[in-house]
Amino acid sequence: MSRQIEDPTRGGVPRTGTEFLGLRLSDVTEFGAHGTSFLAVDTKAHEVRVFKVLEEGVQSWFESHAPLLRRGELRGMARLLSTATAPIPHAVFEPLHGTSLEALASGIGAFKARSALRAILEVTGILAGPGSAGLFHPGLCAQNVFFGADGRITVLDWGLPGAPSGYRAPELDDGRSTVASEIYAIGAMLFRLLTGFEPHRPRTADESFDQLGKLLQAGHSPKVITVLERCLSFDKGARFACHSELLFVIGRMLHEAIEDAPDELGDVDAVSGAGGVRAEIEKQLDWLDEDDGGFPTDERDRERKRAAKKARQGNEPTEVSTEATASALDAMRAELVQSFRKGTRGARNKEDGA
CATH class of the missing domain: 1.10.510.10 (Transferase(Phosphotransferase) domain 1)
Known part of the structure; x- marks a missing residue:
């Protein structure tokens, strides 16, 4: 699932090998066309997650689509575990294998x-x-x-x-x-x-x-x-x-x-x-x-x-x-x-x- 691509270098964006918001970030991974995604490990629950850094201009998504994804009831949709706009817009998903x-x-x-x-x-x-x-x-x-x-x-x-x-x-x-x-x-x-x-x-x-x-x-x-x-x-x-x-x-x-x-x-x-x-x-x-x-x-x-x-x-x-x-x-x-x-x-x- 992981692939080698260049780490993001924008100001405020985390890098691989660092800890960010309780997640230990590993490889940059393939998880959709939007933003940059990392494989990560929750340092408390010790569960694998996908941490996605969202690009600018997605404020409306937090109000429209994100609440429905968090419910976890949508058939065939990646399950959203958490999301926030600070310190940077991001979302945490359950990982997929394939x-x-x-x-x-x-x-x-x-x-x-x-x-x-x-x-x-x-x-x-x-x-x-x-x-x-x-x-x-x-x-x-x-x-x-x-x-x-x-x-x-x-x-x-x-x-x-x-x-x-x-x-x-x-x-x-x-x-x-x-x-x-x-x-x-x-x-x-x-x-x-x-x-x-x-x-x-x-x-x-x-x-x-x-x-x-x-x-x-x-x-x-x-x-x-x-x-x-x-x-x-x-x-x-x-x-x-x-x-x-x-x-x-x-x-x-x-x-x-x-x-x-x-x-x-x-x-x-x-x-x-x-x-x-x-x-x-x-x-x-x-x-x-x-x-x-x-x-x-x-x-x-x-x-x-x-x-x-x-x-x-x-x-x-x-x-x-x-x-x-x-x-x-x-x-x-x-x-x-x-x-x-x-x-x-x-x-x-x-x-x-x-």
Whole structure:
């Protein structure tokens, strides 16, 4: 998890090997795109922590996103243990073991379409609840999505800026993050995983369209490209209207095994059309329940699965199910773990040969 990069030298920023606020700071570590993170040991509890020095301009984060992260109930979010603005803005998180999707993409190149879609499905599901309450991730990018050693995906730096320009929607220069800009960032992440290339931020609609030509040349399914085209549209009004719409389309594509039988899936625009999309998501996934504030929790997720399993008894086997989605995520984790291990062994073999 640790990596060797230059220690920060700004005035007031702690260095490795020093003690700061009861934490013994060790290596600078990979933990999101925002700020500088250290592996640290709590000198009283003797527990490993991640100490993140936050950059300037994040005052609103302490009032909006941080209190929800401290509750520890947000599904798929890094758990925030403490935070303060003095003597410097900082946050302390529980550590994670694994690597970011950005590091995986840099190491193994382009993902298989099925694996990329499964990863995006899980990220979208994590962000759906907070997004329904008007809380978005302005720094969403592949570096802020962590693939754990246990195969689980965690979103880092929720609410903090820091995404590369290729993940920022064109309209963000004129306003705050919205559901449309978050859908754009999700699409940019899917592009990164499918192509192995960093997305670039288009200046015109023509540039946005040209970016998808790489996928056509690589022979990807037209339906995958249609999803990307909707996510990365220069016109925010042409993007998927909400997380649930995108969840339904990707879940349906995975359920129909688009790589093996691409013709079995109906037109993407028809599948995601108004009327039935939100109802289908509320019935099958139930991530937007108002009783728990719209924020998905692990307990709520378990209740949803139990209710969905009971409701499926006697249904036709062709019905899109939560079980199929969960199965797809399990397969994605296994495939990514295997790819990660192969990449690690390959790197070690190169070192041994040298």
